[in-house]
Amino acid sequence: MTSPEPVVLSATAITKRFGTVDVLKGVDLTVRKGERIAILGSSGSGKSTLLRCLNLLERPTGGTIALDGRTIGRPDGKGCQRYDERELDRVRTRVGMVFQQFNLFPHMRVIENVMEAPRGVLGKSKAEAQAIAERQLAAVGLAEKATAWPAQLSGGQQQRVAIARALAMDPEVLLLDEPTSSLDPELVGEVLAAIRALSDEGRTMLIVTHELGFAFHFATRVLFLHDGKVLEEGPPEQVLKAPREERTRRFIERFTERRF
Amino acid sequence: MPYVWDFSAVTRNWTVLLSGLGGTIVLSLAGIAVGILIGAGLAAMRLSGLRVLRWPATAWIEFFRNTPPLVHFFWFFYGLPMAFGITLSSFGAALAALGIQSSAFFAEVFRGGIVSVERGQWEAGRALGMSRARLFRRIILPQAARRMAAPFVERCFELVKTTTLAAALAHHELLYAAMVVVTETYRPLEVYTVVALLFLTVLFAASQVSEWLEARGRAMQGR
Amino acid sequence: MPELQFGVVFADFDLLIRAAGTTALLWAAAFSVGWSAGWIVAFGRRSPRLVLAIPARGFVECFRNTPVLVQLIWFYYALPVLIGIQMPAFGAAVLALGLNGTAYCAEIHRNGLQSVAIGQWEAGRALGMGRLRVFFRIILPQAVSRMIPAYTNRAVEMAKNTSVASVISVHELMYNARLFSSQNYVPLETFTVVAGIYFVVIWPISLASSLIERRRSA
Numbered sequence A: 001m002t003s004p005e006p007v008v009l010s011a012t013a014i015t016k017r018f019g020t021v022d023v024l025k026g027v028d029l030t031v032r033k034g035e036r037i038a039i040l041g042s043s044g045s046g047k048s049t050l051l052r053c054l055n056l057l058e059r060p061t062g063g064t065i066a067l068d069g070r071t072i073g074r075p076d077g078k079g080c081q082r083y084d085e086r087e088l089d090r091v092r093t094r095v096g097m098v099f100q101q102f103n104l105f106p107h108m109r110v111i112e113n114v115m116e117a118p119r120g121v122l123g124k125s126k127a128e129a130q131a132i133a134e135r136q137l138a139a140v141g142l143a144e145k146a147t148a149w150p151a152q153l154s155g156g157q158q159q160r161v162a163i164a165r166a167l168a169m170d171p172e173v174l175l176l177d178e179p180t181s182s183l184d185p186e187l188v189g190e191v192l193a194a195i196r197a198l199s200d201e202g203r204t205m206l207i208v209t210h211e212l213g214f215a216f217h218f219a220t221r222v223l224f225l226h227d228g229k230v231l232e233e234g235p236p237e238q239v240l241k242a243p244r245e246e247r248t249r250r251f252i253e254r255f256t257e258r259r260f
Numbered sequence B: 001m002p003y004v005w006d007f008s009a010v011t012r013n014w015t016v017l018l019s020g021l022g023g024t025i026v027l028s029l030a031g032i033a034v035g036i037l038i039g040a041g042l043a044a045m046r047l048s049g050l051r052v053l054r055w056p057a058t059a060w061i062e063f064f065r066n067t068p069p070l071v072h073f074f075w076f077f078y079g080l081p082m083a084f085g086i087t088l089s090s091f092g093a094a095l096a097a098l099g100i101q102s103s104a105f106f107a108e109v110f111r112g113g114i115v116s117v118e119r120g121q122w123e124a125g126r127a128l129g130m131s132r133a134r135l136f137r138r139i140i141l142p143q144a145a146r147r148m149a150a151p152f153v154e155r156c157f158e159l160v161k162t163t164t165l166a167a168a169l170a171h172h173e174l175l176y177a178a179m180v181v182v183t184e185t186y187r188p189l190e191v192y193t194v195v196a197l198l199f200l201t202v203l204f205a206a207s208q209v210s211e212w213l214e215a216r217g218r219a220m221q222g223r
Numbered sequence C: 001m002p003e004l005q006f007g008v009v010f011a012d013f014d015l016l017i018r019a020a021g022t023t024a025l026l027w028a029a030a031f032s033v034g035w036s037a038g039w040i041v042a043f044g045r046r047s048p049r050l051v052l053a054i055p056a057r058g059f060v061e062c063f064r065n066t067p068v069l070v071q072l073i074w075f076y077y078a079l080p081v082l083i084g085i086q087m088p089a090f091g092a093a094v095l096a097l098g099l100n101g102t103a104y105c106a107e108i109h110r111n112g113l114q115s116v117a118i119g120q121w122e123a124g125r126a127l128g129m130g131r132l133r134v135f136f137r138i139i140l141p142q143a144v145s146r147m148i149p150a151y152t153n154r155a156v157e158m159a160k161n162t163s164v165a166s167v168i169s170v171h172e173l174m175y176n177a178r179l180f181s182s183q184n185y186v187p188l189e190t191f192t193v194v195a196g197i198y199f200v201v202i203w204p205i206s207l208a209s210s211l212i213e214r215r216r217s218a
Ligand SMILES: Nc1ncnc2c1ncn2[C@@H]1O[C@H](COP(=O)(O)OP(=O)(O)O)[C@@H](O)[C@H]1O
Pocket: A018, A023, A041, A042, A043, A044, A045, A046, A047, A048, A049, A050
């Protein structure tokens, strides 16, 4: 094995509390370049909250996030981090996100959705942004839908546009939160295929998913979240085939016995 | 004996009625402008995170939404000069009353449109690293504006109808002009019917046009 | 700062309160007319028979696209010329405000009926219930409860509209306020207090309406 890839994103002792509920209870996570991490866990275990803390859509209650070795925010002297809006905007340009509900901008055509951030945030010229958008749309197989409106697309197509939109920023890490969970079963495949294609180009990704078969073949590492903590993590062969923890085993059984 | 309609009272005095209609249009447009201006400020205050801004805006909105506009007309026309020595013309008083009263409604239209945009839209924009200002301008406002359109138009229609209250201040708008014509001609039935028909035609036509525009806007985005 | 004489107004406060009673009466009468007659017009609008649907639509558009003051003046000054009977001001006000309310309530009723899924009709009919029974037992309760915010909203608009009846000299709150302020030269104080009275009566309705709406969407 060659020398380990550099660490892109790391989370240290992340906690998150909503009101009186502790949703994350101290999560540590190190993401190296090129890694593909699948995050599993039952509903309400804090998977979405963890992803949203990683790009600071939610501000963690405690702990720190570091991107490329640089800690985001600065200590406020009381054991928490203070964040500057501008800094967070910059961080988010480098950490992409794909949502369960797609969240395409309905008032913009498909290509405008993809061009918006490269142009408005990265300051690219219109021609550059358009070239990037066309390339990304072609990569997810939707080049011919460039001038369509989001409402004219199927769920699977919308999600592929959302992936193209995130990739147009060329993020160092891509976060995907249950990207196929709100799709009709027959549309899941096309989205998973688009995601799989990204692994060929070595894209660093974290994906929350309930598609265990996909996770097994796709992920370089699997993380099982339970009750706001990482209960178990390791290579897919180990976590999915020979889980150490009873809870992990039960979870996997529940999701596999549906298949026949 | 059946009543014999006679519209000569209207045809002989059409210049009076026409100038009244002009007064109605001017008052309507000015009122809408003032209402939008104050309303936008109120909406921004209500949406802000600061309680010192939110509370006064809420109080203002609630007060003017829940009291009759006619009271505001009289307050500005008769109340202000008597107590503070600020004398407003009938136009000034009517404009102040209309603008302030409708600002409360416009504020709710604007705020309603903005909060109706799903949270996911904010999040998608933020996740792309867009600044708040840009996100608001490029993503939220265009969607909010589309949803505001129908209630906004409705509020404008309400305002146009409310301008007739200025007749109670003897301000020369369509209804007051009609009253003047009636006192001279003793033909209330014909004159007031024509006034009603004028309002009906203008507002109904306008509402049909705005409905058509809205439907077209929806169709254009494939919805 | 001028010398404000609220004492003068409060000395005759009972006069304003009695006038507010007339306002309440006008309000209740006009709203009852509007709500009930609104059903007739609503069914007219839903009817597949054009002889019913077109006049119903015309009625609604007429009253929604003309100012309420014009309606009041028309019913008080113009209509008597046509029918040869002079109505008392209060009667004309109930008629005008009531018909105005009819047009708006008709649209609320209609939307309410539309909002109840067609499946509810079918489920009721499938159980062997008659059309009327399905309507009163299944459809109406769902429609009405869904429309409560719209009804309260209409009640608020109607309450504010009653003040316009002062222009045709119905002796309600606003009329008495105008009279009182010109007799005592205290317009600012009078109209401020009267605005307060209206607010105290109307605001709770708005508040209840938004609470109901919030509970429904929660
Ligand atoms: N904004 C929020 N306010 C309050 N509670 C929240 C919020 N977001 C998430 N939660 C709670 O945190 C817990 C974990 O949520 P989430 O991270 O969405 O779980 P998962 O994605 O694993 O299903 C849930 O109990 C949820 O109700």
